[in-house]
Amino acid sequence: DTEVTQTPKHLVMGMTNKKSLKCEQHMGHRAMYWYKQKAKKPPELMFVYSYEKLSINESVPSRFSPECPNSSLLNLHLHALQPEDSALYLCASSQLQREGLADTQYFGPGTRLTVL
């Protein structure tokens, strides 16, 4: 089973709203990721959690706030977003190999976010 689930599939929000995106995996993976993807562009890494601790923050604005409640769940809290934040938000997970070995990332179906 290589399934990563994300909810909601679509989200429309105003610039003053607060919303959350959710991601779940039950593969026992110890690394989880948030990516942002604009149309016709590759995924752009936002955050990485390793063993439930934030290990990478790619200089993401504070209006995006990640949270990892446990090893299976990853949330992305959204507040005061801008229209240019409209994009497909992808969650991924990986096993977390030891140093020097590559990790295969498995992606969820994404949340299509529109900010009005």
Add this chain to the structure above:
Amino acid sequence: GQNIDQPTEMTATEGAIVQINCTYQTSGFNGLFWYQQHAGEAPTFLSYNVLDGLEEKGRFSSFLSRSKGYSYLLLKELQMKDSASYLCAVSNSGNTPLVFGKGTRLSVIA
């Protein structure tokens, strides 16, 4: 620095063979991945190469030459459903777990 290049768009005919090339320059190298992404959907894992040579998986094969910083994805017996973006991604020893190329949009025509 890191740099990954792949063609922006390709068109091929149903039933044919197409080769999508990827060149990369990266400090440290732990492997190269190919992902397929249909419009509006998530990337799905296709292949992983860490040693030189060809890995075959059904209609899809992936090749790697580490000395040349070069990989290709070969798709045989093309089907209309193969129309998608194909993303080359490199895993290195740097801070970012995967560095993606810009993707190649493949259109399969009848």
